[in-house]
Amino acid sequence: MLSNFKVVLVETSHPGNIGAVARAMKNMEMFELRLVAPKYFPHADATARASGADDVLRRAEVYTGLSEAIADCQLVLGASARDRTISWPTVVAREMAERWGGAAAADQNVALVFGRENSGLTNQELDLCHYLLRIPCNPDYSSLNLAAAVQVACYELYVASGRQHRSGVGDQGEEPLASAEQMEGFYEHLLQTMADIGFLHPERSRSIMRRLRRLFNRAQLDTKELDILRGILRFSQNHNAK
Structure with a gap:
């Protein structure tokens, strides 16, 4: 063209x-x-x-x-x-x-x-x-x-002319985005882990979680990224239990 x-x-x-x-x-x-x-x-x-x-x-x-x-x-x-x-x-x-x-x-x-x-x-x-x-x-x-x-x-x-070509960066788009159900499971896991390691103060848990939800929702995590984060949470919980 x-x-x-x-x-x-x-x-x-x-x-x-x-x-x-x-x-x-x-x-x-x-x-x-x-x-x-x-x-x-x-x-x-x-x-x-x-x-x-x-x-x-x-x-x-x-x-x-x-x-x-x-x-x-x-x-x-x-x-x-x-x-x-x-x-x-x-x-x-x-x-x-x-x-x-x-x-x-x-x-x-x-x-x-x-x-x-x-x-x-x-x-x-x-x-x-x-x-x-x-x-x-x-x-x-x-x-x-x-x-x-x-x-x-x-x-x-x-x-x-509309001739832009979308460039692939690394493995971007190879993994499906995490579903709402998967994200809710992650938030529950994150909340429990922060409580287990003594990071979360009960009176501030709601405001902190709201901010963390906004942060991770903006990131639009894929399932592989979510698995990595939950692996970190499990490791933190196990390490804290020892």
Whole structure:
């Protein structure tokens, strides 16, 4: 779905930035990179900074001018952090993704144009854009690294397209969550153990147990975790009995 978005870099000075952009794009499953008159490309620094996104670099197309690079695009968004004396229609990255990142705009080519590292896009280049693309950030320090700006825009598109992949961490989700009945058995066991080891004062047992219930209910224990906790309680009771 994101294949209709083209990342266009204009006169990039440092080849490492091209590689970093390729890496940022591949993170978000975007692969269409267009380069307008890069100072150095191809280059070993670009390959090194791509860090595995060599396929994006190999597919990158090089153009002599911006007009040529966006000729097949129906929508062109020019990224800029600088304020302009002339007013352009403006859209922020999240709004851009919400408006054009879904299936409704999948039939049109969209260019995301990023300018030079030191000076961005010229007014003449922005004349070729339908919208000025802004990334909200600290007004006192609004200059984003080129790859960082591309990463933010691509991330917003990735999220808007619904392409997030839930990552599994360790054994998360392998064990079923503890049932209400199992949790009640645990709370009874916990209350009895605290009384056995002399931790619980009878007058404060209700308020303490209420807080402990809130704590463990927030944790949403699975059955394996509950077994571990009850094992600790049994050990404490046995140790105290000796």
